[in-house]
Amino acid sequence: MNARLLGSITFLCGGLLWALAASSGAPEAVDVDQAFGTPDASVPQPSTAPTRPPLPTPATEPVALTDSELMLPTIAPMPMLTPTPTPTIPAISTVEIPPFKALYDVKMKGIVVGELEVSLAKAEGGEWIYRQQSSSKGVASLFGPEDLVETSRFRRVGDGLQILEYRSKRKGGDADDNARFVFDHAAARVDSVGKGEPWSVKAPEGVVDPLSMTLAMRFELAKAKAGDRGASASSAAGQSFLYNVPRQGRIKTYEFGVVGVENLEVTGRSISTVHVQRLRDAKDQTSIWTAPEMDYLPVRILKTRKEGSSSEVLLRSFVRS
DSSP states (O other): OOHHHHHHHHHHHHHHHHHHHHSOSOOOOOOTTSOTTOOOTTSOOOSSOOOOOOOOOOOSSOOOOOHHHHOOOOOOOOOOOOOOOOOOOOOOOSOOOOOEEEEEEEEETTEEEEEEEEEEEEOGGGEEEEEEEEEEOGGGGGTOOSOEEEEEEEEEETTEEEEEEEEEEOTTOOTTTTOEEEEETTTTEEEEOSSSSOEEEEOOTTOOOTTTHHHHHHHHHHHHHHHTTSOOGGGGTTOEEEEEEEETTEEEEEEEEEEEEEEEEETTEEEEEEEEEEESOSSEEEEEEEEGGGTTEEEEEEEEETTSOEEEEEEEEEEEO
């Protein structure tokens, strides 16, 4: 039963019971054979009937009511209800790459000439820091003893990266070695404020920096696999990726395509990798092998130049932190 209707019925019944409870004593017995209105002989009757005063004569003129008496109570209008706006729900990433640290050997003609240390770590305010430190070893250290440190600071937005700042630093290096790019996404602009002549360039949506390009590719490969409900990485064959990267006052576009799946000997064991190759590069041929079991971490990078020289980067160790 409707709660308001039930409350009204309860109120009316309660008033009736209260009126019955207010009467004093039990009800008097009535002789059913006695006619209604006949005087009872057992009760003494007055000698003369009391004289009832005459009723007042009603006024012949109607009584005029004042405006205040005629005025009905004013009912305030109900306020208009303003619908509560639906809160904006931020895009949620479908894939995640946990923090990690990886070490690589850099080889030229089969000889180790340097090493790379790559790491991903969480920072404050929902930001992330992607870092790479490269150093030379052996004879190569005589020509470049100072390490090159690159950092990319970004946020995760949906399934992409929103780069906030890129920095590179090497003591005694040139403008490329000591660069700093600031990404203004509201103005769709990237400003170079590092060493050398400052410049500003209009940046398309999804722009990345030179360091975070491979990390962005890892997220796209992981997303492709997640979208295929965990199917084999071979299903990504033929997929391509485009990356816009600020470089020397302009935006340079890099395109990569998935070649297929290959097994490689990495850190002493055979693992399945996704082979990705750079497209439309007339000077160099760059191939990257990523490991799905390591969150698509590059485990081998081979760069062959047009004149025939080549360099290779091989994974030495990997740990999730």
